[in-house]
Amino acid sequence: MKIRRIFSLIVGLIALSCGSNNNHFESDEVSGAYVREYTFKVINPESGTEIGMRTIRDTIIIQPINKDYEVSNNRWGLNDYDKDGWRNMEHADDRPLPTYVATYESKTHSLKAVGTASNIIHLDIETNQLYWAKDKPYKKITGD
Structure with missing residues (x-):
């Protein structure tokens, strides 16, 4: 016994x-931080004239939680036409997506939100890229 x-x-x-x-x-x-940075022209909605350029730094952070992962999103914006510097876009029209818990599927290399069919993230492990949308890759931040 x-x-x-x-x-x-x-x-x-x-x-x-x-x-x-x-x-x-x-x-x-x-797990890790994945970043995408893009720039676009800002147009005055009333006059239609170009005001300047805006740069957005969009970061997705994936952290392990037991067998699942917490997916969070941060966005910062920088306008070349003002002196405000980098600003958190938490309350902007194109604010960050809410934090959620996802399950990793190793066969498809994807993270799927627990309890919903939406919020699917595809990972390319070989190139260290993440795709929230097919044509918008996020690059993993590494120590290299």
């Missing part, structure tokens, strides 16, 4: 240690 308990405990510890290594590798592959 005692040997059976010890054997069960050892098998359980081995199973846990094997499972956590695999999740750790997957977590390193998926």
